[in-house]
Amino acid sequence: MSRIAPVEPPYAAPVAETLAKWMPAAGAPPLALFRTLVLHPRLSDRMRPLGAALLGSQVIAPRDRELVILRTCARVGAEYEWGVHVTAFSSAVGLTGREVAATCAPLATHAWSDSDAQLIRLADELHDSGTVSDALWSALAAGRGAPELLELVTLVGFYHLISFVANAAAVDHEPWAARFPAERSFAPAISPSAA
Numbered sequence: 001m002s003r004i005a006p007v008e009p010p011y012a013a014p015v016a017e018t019l020a021k022w023m024p025a026a027g028a029p030p031l032a033l034f035r036t037l038v039l040h041p042r043l044s045d046r047m048r049p050l051g052a053a054l055l056g057s058q059v060i061a062p063r064d065r066e067l068v069i070l071r072t073c074a075r076v077g078a079e080y081e082w083g084v085h086v087t088a089f090s091s092a093v094g095l096t097g098r099e100v101a102a103t104c105a106p107l108a109t110h111a112w113s114d115s116d117a118q119l120i121r122l123a124d125e126l127h128d129s130g131t132v133s134d135a136l137w138s139a140l141a142a143g144r145g146a147p148e149l150l151e152l153v154t155l156v157g158f159y160h161l162i163s164f165v166a167n168a169a170a171v172d173h174e175p176w177a178a179r180f181p182a183e184r185s186f187a188p189a190i191s192p193s194a195a
Helices: 013-022 032-037 041-055 062-076 079-090 097-102 114-129 134-141 146-168
Strands: none
Touching: 013 032, 013 041, 032 041, 032 079, 032 146, 041 146, 062 079, 062 114, 062 146, 079 146, 114 134, 114 146, 134 146
C-alpha cells in the first residue's frame, strides 16, 4: 500500500493538464508515480522536462538508454520503475528476455557485449561509489563523445531519483507492469518491510 496516496480521477483541470504532459499518449491512464508526483506541482513541473528529454534523446541509443535504466532500477531495488520500463520499452528497443533478467544479476552471469558491459558497469560504479573509475571512463570515452557521457551519467542519476521516490512513497505497482525475476541478486540494503 502506498505511503502517499496518488490523486484519483476525476482530476482538477490543472492536475489533468500536468498529467497529460507526463503521459502524452492519448488514452493511456497516468501512471501511479506521476499521480503521486503531481501532489507537488512545482517539483513535478521541473522533473518532467528532464525525464522527457532523456526518454526522447537523440544522443543515447534507445537500447542503451533502457539497459542503463533497467540496471539502475535493479540496483536500487525499484521494482515499480523497472517493471514499467520492461513492459513499456524493453522489447521495442531490442532487449531480449534474457538480457532484461540479467539486469537484475551480477555482470558475470550474462555474456554481455563489451559495450553493454560498459553500460552495466557504469550504472554499478555510480550506484556503488558515486563516481566512475578511470579505467571505465577511458573505455566509455573511447567510443562516445562528451554529450553522450554526460547524458549517461545524468540518466543514472535521474533514475536514482525516480527510484528513490517510487520506493520511499511505496508507489503501488502498475497491474500490467513486469515484476523482478525470482532470482534477482540485488536486494536493497534495507527492505521496505524491515524499515
